[in-house]
Amino acid sequence: MNQPEIQDSELDEIDSLQVFDERKVEKRRLRPLTSYLDFDVTHRPTSARDRVSKKRVITGFLFGLFLIVVGFAAELSHVDEDFFGILSDAGSETVEPGWLSAAWLFVGLGLFIILTQVMLLFYGRDFFIGHNFAAVIIQKPFEQSLRMTGALDDYIGVRYRTRIVSVLGLTSFTQHIIDLQHSNEAKSIPLYITKNGEGVSKKWEELARAMNMPAIFNTADGIVEIAPEDIQKSLPEMIKTGKIKIDDSNLYKVPHSFRIVEDSTACRIDPLIRDSAFSKTSAFLCLVTFFCLAFIGFVFAMRAHDTAPVMMPLLAAGLLLFGLIPTALFFRRRRIIIGKNGIRIKSRWFLWPSVGIQIPPEKLEFVIVVPNSYDFKYSLVVGADGQTTHIGRGLPKEDLNWLENFINAQVRRFIVGKKG
Numbered sequence: 125m126n127q128p129e130i131q132d133s134e135l136d137e138i139d140s141l142q143v144f145d146e147r148k149v150e151k152r153r154l155r156p157l158t159s160y161l162d163f164d165v166t167h168r169p170t171s172a173r174d175r176v177s178k179k180r181v182i183t184g185f186l187f188g189l190f191l192i193v194v195g196f197a198a199e200l201s202h203v204d205e206d207f208f209g210i211l212s213d214a215g216s217e218t219v220e221p222g223w224l225s226a227a228w229l230f231v232g233l234g235l236f237i238i239l240t241q242v243m244l245l246f247y248g249r250d251f252f253i254g255h256n257f258a259a260v261i262i263q264k265p266f267e268q269s270l271r272m273t274g275a276l277d278d279y280i281g282v283r284y285r286t287r288i289v290s291v292l293g294l295t296s297f298t299q300h301i302i303d304l305q306h307s308n309e310a311k312s313i314p315l316y317i318t319k320n321g322e323g324v325s326k327k328w329e330e331l332a333r334a335m336n337m338p339a340i341f342n343t344a345d346g347i348v349e350i351a352p353e354d355i356q357k358s359l360p361e362m363i364k365t366g367k368i369k370i371d372d373s374n375l376y377k378v379p380h381s382f383r384i385v386e387d388s389t390a391c392r393i394d395p396l397i398r399d400s401a402f403s404k405t406s407a408f409l410c411l412v413t414f415f416c417l418a419f420i421g422f423v424f425a426m427r428a429h430d431t432a433p434v435m436m437p438l439l440a441a442g443l444l445l446f447g448l449i450p451t452a453l454f455f456r457r458r459r460i461i462i463g464k465n466g467i468r469i470k471s472r473w474f475l476w477p478s479v480g481i482q483i484p485p486e487k488l489e490f491v492i493v494v495p496n497s498y499d500f501k502y503s504l505v506v507g508a509d510g511q512t513t514h515i516g517r518g519l520p521k522e523d524l525n526w527l528e529n530f531i532n533a534q535v536r537r538f539i540v541g542k543k544g
Contacts (some may be wrong), residue, residue, distance in 0.1 A: 139399045144200050153412050154288070156301065159246060161317040165334050170543065171481040174314065174330045188237035195230030221336070229353035251313045258304065264414055272311050280305045280347065281340035282332040285494070286505060286512045298512050300324045302331055305340065321511050324487060329355040344493040344502050345396055360539045361473045363532060370533050379523040381516070384530075391534045393527070399458045407454045412444035422500045460506075462534040469506065469513050485506040491531050493524045504528060 156174055165171040246265035254256065285297050297447040300323070302316040315331050318324070329352050332339040339350045354367065362368045378384055383394040451475045458468040459480070466488060470480030473516040487509035494505050496517065503517035504524045514523055 126320060139357040149164040150315065156314055156317050157244075157249075158301075158317060159319060163251070163253075163313075163315040165315060165331065169254040171252045173249065174251070176244045176247065181244060184241040185238055188234040188241065191230045191234030195228060195232075195234065202431065209505065216538055221279075249419075250271075253313065258313060261507075262310070272308075274306060274308075274311055276335075278306065279311075279337065280307065281338040282328065282335055283312075283340045283342060284328045284341060286321075286507075286514075287495070288514060296378060298514075300512075302328050304335065304337075305342075322509070325356045341490075341492065342494060344495055344525065348492075358486050359490055360485050360530075360535055363536050364540045371383055371529050371537060372533070374526070375530060375533055377526075379520075381519050381523040382527065386534075390538070391461070393460040393531070394456055395460075395519065395527075397485070397516060397519055397542075398455050399515060399517065404454075407450055414442050416443070435483070458513075460515065460531070462531065462538055464538045465505065466539070467508075467531075482512070486535055488505075488535070491528055491535075493521065493528050506531075 145437045146149055147339055157176045158174050159177065160415040161172065161174065164170060175462040195275065228323055234541075238477050241264055246263065249261050250261040255277075256276055257273055258276055258279065259271065262270040264270075281304075282302060284302050285299075286300055288386075289297055289299050297319055298321065300316075300318050301314055304315055306312050315335075316324075328339060330357070332352050341348045341350060354362065359368070363370070380465070381396055383396060385394075457472040459472055461468040461470070466482060466484040468482045469479050471478045482507070489507040491504065491506050495502055501518045502521045502524050503514040503519075504527055506513045506515065516527065
C-alpha cells in the first residue's frame with residue numbers, strides 16, 4: 125500500500141489547525157468500518173485508512189439497482205394485478221397498480237439502499253503515526269473533518285480486544301482488533317483488524333514490540349498489562365508459574381446465576397441465562413413475518429382452493445425459518461465442561477446440547493471478564509488460538525468474576541494437576 129510520507133512537523137501543523145471540544149468525544153470505542161486492516165508500523169512515519177471496502181459498496185449498489193429494475197419491470201408488466209385481484213372481493217375490478225403498489229416499494233427500497241451505500245463513501249478515518257506524535261482524522265458527510273493529535277507518550281499501550289458483530293440480529297461473528305489505546309477512545313488507532321483470529325497473539329506481540337509499548341488488555345476491573353514474552357503462553361502455563369492468581373476462599377460460594385455439576389473427571393458449568401446474538405427485535409420481526417405469511421396463505425387458500433396443496437408446504441417452511449429456528453437461536457444457552465483434555469463449550473438448543481468446540485490445553489490462552497462497549501454489559505471471554513467465545517453476556521460483573529476464578533481453579537485441578 126502506497127502511503128504518504130508524514131513528518132512529525134506536519135503532525136504539529138495538523139494539531140494547530142484543529143478545533144476540538146473534549147466534551148463531545150465519543151466515550152465508547154469507535155467501530156471500525158473496514159473488515160481487515162494491517163497497519164505497518166515498523167517504518168515510521170506511516171499512515172493507514174479505515175474505510176468501507178469498495179467491494180461492499182459495489183455489492184450494495186448493484187443489489188439496490190437490481191431491486192429498482194425488478195420494481196420497474198413489475199410496474200410495466202402489471203405483474204401485481206393478480207395479487208391485488210385475489211385480495212379484492214369476488215367479481216370486483218382488479219386494483220390498478222399505482223404509486224403505492226408493491227412494484228414501487230421495490231423501487232423505493234432500491235433507492236434507499238443505493239443512497240446509504242453512497243453515504244458510506246464519505247465516512248472514514250485516517251491515521252498517522254510518527255516517531256513522537258500520532259494523529260486521527262475523522263470524516264463524516266456534511267461535516268468538517270475532525271482532526272486530533274497527541275504525543276505517543278500519552279498512549280497507554282497496544283491493546284487486544286474482540287468485538288461481537290451482529291448480522292441482522294440473526295447471527296454474529298467475532299472481530300479481532302489490536303489497537304493503540306488512548307485514554308480518549310476517539311484517539312485510539314487500530315493497528316490490526318481481522319475476522320480470522322489465527323495467529324492474533326503473535327501479531328499482538330509483534331506490534332507491542334514494534335511500538336515499544338506494553339501489551340494491555342481491558343478487563344471489567346481495569347487495564348491489565350501483559351509482558352510481551354507472556355502473550356503467547358497458554359493459560360495452564362500461566363497458572364502453573366503463578367502469573368495468574370486463584371482465590372480459593374470463595375470458590376464454592378456459587379452465585380445463583382450458575383449450576384455446577386462435577387466429579388473426579390470433569391466439571392460442568394451451566395450459566396442460567398440465554399446466551400445468543402439473536403436480539404428481541406429480530407425475534408419480533410420473525411414473528412411478524414410468519415404471521416404475515418400465514419395471512420397471505422389463508423387468503424390464497426380461501427380465494428383459490430387449488431393453491432392449498434402448494435401453500436401448506438410454504439407455511440411449513442415459514443414456520444421452520446421464522447418460528448422454530450429463531451426460537452432455538454433466541455433461547456440458546458451455553459454449557460462449559462472442563463476436564464483433563466481441556467475445555468469444551470457447548471450450545472444448548474431446546475435443552476439438547478450440541479457437540480460444541482473442544483479447546484485443548486495448549487491452545488487455551490485466556491479466560492477473562494471484559495466490558496462490552498456497545499451495550500455497557502459484561503461477558504466472560506474464553507480465548508483459544510485465534511477464536512473467542514463470549515459467555516454470560518448481561519450477568520452481573522461479580523458473578524462473572526467468580527466464574528473466571530472458578531474456571532481457572534478447575535484448569536489448575538484437571539490440567540495443571542497442582543493445588544495452590
